[in-house]
Amino acid sequence: MYPFSFTKAANTREALNAGRSGGRYIAGGTTLVDLMRETVERPETLVDISDLPLREVSVTERGGLRVGALVSMADAAAHPKVRALYPVISQALELSASAQLRNMATIGGNIMQRTRCTYFRDVSADCNKREPGSGCAALKGFNRTHAILGSSDDCVATHPSDAAVAFAALEASVHLLGPDGERSVTFADLLLKPGDTPNREHALRQGELITAVEIPSLPRPLKSGYLKVRDRQSYEFALTSAAVALHVRGGVIREAKVAAGGVGTVPWKLSAVEQALTGERPSDHLWAEAARHAADGARPLQHNRFKVELLTRTVERQLRTVGGTK
Amino acid sequence: MSTEVPESAVPPPAGADESSPAPSRRTFIATTTAVGGAVVAGGVIGGTSLLGQEEASAAGTVPSSRVSLTVNGARRTVTVDNRTSLLDLLREHFELTGSKKGCNAGACGACTVLVDGQRVNSCLTLAVRLEGVEVTTIEGLADGDQLHPLQQAFVDHDAFQCGYCTPGQIMSGVGCIKEGHTGSPQEIREWMSGNICRCGCYVKIVRAVEQTARGK
Numbered sequence: 033m034y035p036f037s038f039t040k041a042a043n044t045r046e047a048l049n050a051g052r053s054g055g056r057y058i059a060g061g062t063t064l065v066d067l068m069r070e071t072v073e074r075p076e077t078l079v080d081i082s083d084l085p086l087r088e089v090s091v092t093e094r095g096g097l098r099v100g101a102l103v104s105m106a107d108a109a110a111h112p113k114v115r116a117l118y119p120v121i122s123q124a125l126e127l128s129a130s131a132q133l134r135n136m137a138t139i140g141g142n143i144m145q146r147t148r149c150t151y152f153r154d155v156s157a158d159c160n161k162r163e164p165g166s167g168c169a170a171l172k173g174f175n176r177t178h179a180i181l182g183s184s185d186d187c188v189a190t191h192p193s194d195a196a197v198a199f200a201a202l203e204a205s206v207h208l209l210g211p212d213g214e215r216s217v218t219f220a221d222l223l224l225k226p227g228d229t230p231n232r233e234h235a236l237r238q239g240e241l242i243t244a245v246e247i248p249s250l251p252r253p254l255k256s257g258y259l260k261v262r263d264r265q266s267y268e269f270a271l272t273s274a275a276v277a278l279h280v281r282g283g284v285i286r287e288a289k290v291a292a293g294g295v296g297t298v299p300w301k302l303s304a305v306e307q308a309l310t311g312e313r314p315s316d317h318l319w320a321e322a323a324r325h326a327a328d329g330a331r332p333l334q335h336n337r338f339k340v341e342l343l344t345r346t347v348e349r350q351l352r353t354v355g356g357t358k
Numbered sequence: 359m360s361t362e363v364p365e366s367a368v369p370p371p372a373g374a375d376e377s378s379p380a381p382s383r384r385t386f387i388a389t390t391t392a393v394g395g396a397v398v399a400g401g402v403i404g405g406t407s408l409l410g411q412e413e414a415s416a417a418g419t420v421p422s423s424r425v426s427l428t429v430n431g432a433r434r435t436v437t438v439d440n441r442t443s444l445l446d447l448l449r450e451h452f453e454l455t456g457s458k459k460g461c462n463a464g465a466c467g468a469c470t471v472l473v474d475g476q477r478v479n480s481c482l483t484l485a486v487r488l489e490g491v492e493v494t495t496i497e498g499l500a501d502g503d504q505l506h507p508l509q510q511a512f513v514d515h516d517a518f519q520c521g522y523c524t525p526g527q528i529m530s531g532v533g534c535i536k537e538g539h540t541g542s543p544q545e546i547r548e549w550m551s552g553n554i555c556r557c558g559c560y561v562k563i564v565r566a567v568e569q570t571a572r573g574k
Contacts (some may be wrong), residue, residue, distance in 0.1 A: 033441045035420055035421050035439075035440065035441065036421060036440055036441070037421045037440065038421065038423055038440045038484075038486050038487075040487070040489070058484075058487075061482060061483070061484060061487075062464055062479070062482050065443070065482045065483075065484060066463050066464060066482060068441075069462070069463070078440075078484075080487050082487070129552070130464075130467065130551055130552020130553075131477060131530070131533065131534065131537070131539070131549050131550075131551075131552050132464075132467060132470055132477050132478050132479045132530065132533075132552045133464055133479065133482075133552065135476045135477060135478055135533075136478050136479065136482065136483070265551075266547070266548055266551035267551040267552055
């Protein structure tokens, strides 16, 4: 680990000042400290933001839900409102990491966590994300866990978060505060596909802080849930996952929100699946038909061809779990 | 609390351990004993400073911070290299070697301790961030000679072989019981999954946690 100076921000103004002059924010630190030790991350200054007042979970005036950026994964998952209104978020969080890590890690940091690509984490390997222009060792390397959607010739690393998949499915927005004031971006616009600049991972400007994630109001009743498929049953990143939320009224699916994890360079919204579901009556046949669109546009690599079929089945299974069967 | 990087700070080679610029008291004593028992004040051998943390900080060689925290009920104030993890602080500075360094990456749970009552991975916790917190380690669990019920349960069930992961398992188990995730063996397994046991004592570990939770 390289030496760094350390400062703890007593308030938001102090944090933004430190951030503007190049300080790196640290919240839970579970990814950042790990990557600093691997010398993948080399911040000169760490700005501890854990004292900022961003720990609230509240129902918005519009009937949505606002989760503060510094709410721990454990607290967010266990919050009665999150559990009651959006089980898909609680489940995605509780299927992530370990109890210890969920006590430490925060909602903002969970979204901002960096890829688990082993070549990204190994400073001796070529990686365009870590060192632009050096190449991508994963393309021709051991790429079993890598992305099949949203990838480019420069990067095939997946975004590792589960919670972000639930947020993407529910079309959350992310509130930001920076030196130039507040703004909010849709979840789809926050995280960037690699293209030919895989080192650019998000739309945050210098010194900007995530203050909260807001889930929009969705019609009720809303059934939702998260399915995660992985090499071991617990404490492991997803090979594939599916976040599903369905609003069914009068026997017809009026709203369908679906996204996939473990397969994309960003949390992958499954718009074609949603379209195939909307306006239809729930049935086993419908789940299978809709799920056939899950891997539309997939570009599998040498070792991860299995993900195409696995993703399709994961989505079909979770549609049935949430939407029921005849 | 704020510190600056001194200009003289030289980046370490990739993979260098963050505790290397300032060796522990144990390695310090071992090293100085090896050179004839002479204390080499301010000396550097093999590129490693023999200064203690306080001296290194005063000399401006590494960016350091002063932090006060409570460990197992005792108030401690120390100046640490900013890179020091809570795990290294406990093991190398406070001589509390019960908490173990397994992976040093948050993947094995051997370093689990309680910070303000919550179980965390001490290897991923920077010590400089812990101003004012209360840390409980395996050394602080027993009440004198009276073992904590979960410690006793590990003995009763013979829930270990080599014992390396055991302090982390017990601290994690204490957290798990406190959090209330002990409704069934399945639930215990899921909520204890952050603690790896290479000897494979999981069945007995789950029984020990279950017994303690029931007796609560």
